[in-house]
Amino acid sequence: MLNDLLRDQDGVITLAQAQRVGLTHQAVQRRVRSGYWRRCARGVYFVDDREFTDAARIRAAVWAHGAHAAASGLAAAWWHRLTVFAPEVVEVTVPRNSRGRSHGGARVRRRNLGASDVSAVRGLKVTELSLTVVEASVRRRGGAKLMDRALQRHVELQALWQAHLRNKGRYGAPAARRMLQAAADGSRSEAERLLLGLLRQAGLTGWRTNHPVAGYKVDVAFPKQKVAIEVDGFAFHTDEEVFQIDRQRQNTIALCGWQILRFTWLDLTGYPERVIAVIRSAISAR
Known part of the structure; x- marks a missing residue:
């Protein structure tokens, strides 16, 4: 035994x-x-x-904080197999009245979790999947990618909203609400606003919005260089029919001699410097 x-x-x-x-x-x-x-x-x-192993490290860190402790944040995301790499610091949520100090390699969050917000996964208490997605998505840069992937494969948006509303006073709640709102409308309009803001901040000029090309309108165009930029929202909103139409549209524009760059809301929020670097490279090469 x-x-x-x-x-x-x-x-x-x-x-x-x-x-x-x-x-x-x-x-x-x-x-x-x-x-x-x-x-x-x-x-x-x-x-x-x-x-x-990482599994042993996370398990020991959670159990070190008592029977009512649960892995949360990125530690819970890794335990749920939402992420590939385990975090160096294990986030552990304990009840508000819990005694004792944080142990090495752990970060303690004090809050009372409801029964619906805790799951037992492979013998360890962790935050429930929906709450884990909401919390882990705001724990690191580029975390929106984690939410988008989870929405494609594991959870429904309604479940994420419910988990968020049950735990409104927690650390990171305002950022999570903004991300959920962006996911709710597909975030394409927000992505367009973000792109225009990045172009202005970078001092890039010569671009036009909703520029006509080959019978279509591209989101942002550099007409002189014939560079078209298209922005997308959360991937989980994209169905097969929309995907096919977008590809036909993209091919038609490309056949007219335009270079097409595509960026998602995730690119614009998580890697803005990379987005601007790619655009600079494209317009300087043509």
């Missing part, structure tokens, strides 16, 4: 779990003194005969 538990828990075990499978407190301490078990925090241990 002990070996099965350690295998399922990435080599991490609590004192209470060890006692439930028959080990005494003294037996646990002997393992620690011998170096076979490593103490991660009070009452939390790692069996040091295997690699201390």
Whole structure:
């Protein structure tokens, strides 16, 4: 039973779990003194005969903060497999009245989570998927990409709004609301406004909005250089028919000798310097 538990828990075990499978407190301490078990925090241990993986690190960090702690933010996003790379600092949410200090490698958020906002995933308490998407999307630059990907594959926009409204006073809530509003309308109009703002800030001139080309109107055009810029909103709004029409339109414009650049709301919010660099390169080369 002990070996099965350690295998399922990435080599991490609590004192209470060890006692439930028959080990005494003294037996646990002997393992620690011998170096076979490593103490991660009070009452939390790692069996040091295997690699201390990201999963083990996050599990130990959460359990170090008590039975009511839950992984949140980017740590929860990684645990839900929404992101590829685990964060260096593990965000842990604990009840407001929880005692104790933050342990090394962890950042504590104090707030009372409702039962609907906590899930058990692979034996660890984490924020529920919708709340995780809403919170993690504002924890890093380019986080809107995480929300867009989740909307395409995992969750509905309504569920994200519900999770947000249940937890309005949390850290990052205003930024999350703006992102959800952008997702709700597809964010194309907002993307266009962002692009125009970036062009002005960069001091680029000679561009026109809604410029006619080959029977179509492109969002922004540099007529002299024959460079057309098209902006898109959240990818989850795009269906197959719209995708096909856009490609036909793009091919027609390209056959008239125009270079076409496409940027999404995610590009404009997450990587504005890259967007301007690409535009500069395109208009200087023609």
